[in-house]
Amino acid sequence: MVGTRPPVLAILPLLLFDLMERLVRRLILAVLLNLSLLAVAQASPDKVHSTIVFTDNLQKDAALSKRLNAPILLVVSQEHCPFCDLLKREVLNPMALSGDYRDKVVMREILIDLGETLINFEGKSEDAAEFAHRYDVYLTPTLLFLDPHGNELSKRIVGVNTVELFYFYLTSAIDSAREKMQ
Template structure:
């Protein structure tokens, strides 16, 4: 709905300001949505599909496989992905995601078909985000990172676990 130019001078300065603000806000919505979509896309991790294959690729590069157990809508999971895990994964660190309460099929370390949700129960994960560090035979090679850490400490704790995992290989 456009305001006819002859009516614009009749508006009070406060209403005129409000209408200009509303118009500018509506114009910015598509841009803001695109920025948010690109941020979301940048903060994704590949879903685990075949843990034996993913572990083999990690071990070939002398790295532990990091598995992030996440929950849809978890703010702390999104923060960990955005700030630390997604950039690490893009730089070559082997990281996959398992979604709690998700029935997506996945091969476990024994090669048995199961679901993401069932894996989280087998691993006794009850809090998200949880990071697990796997080495040969699908054994955990570093202490789990469970829950949210203070943002200033998340990176150092993660790097410490990675170093322990590499030493255990």
């Protein structure tokens, strides 16, 4: 029987085995690709999970500031602000996590684009954006260094120029504010 083709039923198991082998390879490749994408997404998140406390009551923060004799570092930011995220990820979160400034400054954050309200230093309810407007904050991020009465103690920092130098400017402003608290 030279030159005759084998019956279809005879090669069907071979075809099915080949098909299954290709499907398994593709499935394994898809799983590995998804795992690698998940790892990348976790390593570089779009949104920064902040270690800075969001505040809705500056009067309580002022009481803590008074008790610690430490200035309030108020980060004025927005939900969809890439520079705010950069600042938190590269400077503020590591600073907060280090614990070096735990008793030196009361770090708080407000968002001005979500229509949130807060209790201001006078104990009155106020829209966060209106509060920022009273301090002439129009760009985010803006860092304010305040005493327990809401007075600015040192020069504010507006925006992010170079992350590498930002820590120096920030610590200098904190030190200046701490000196004025004494």
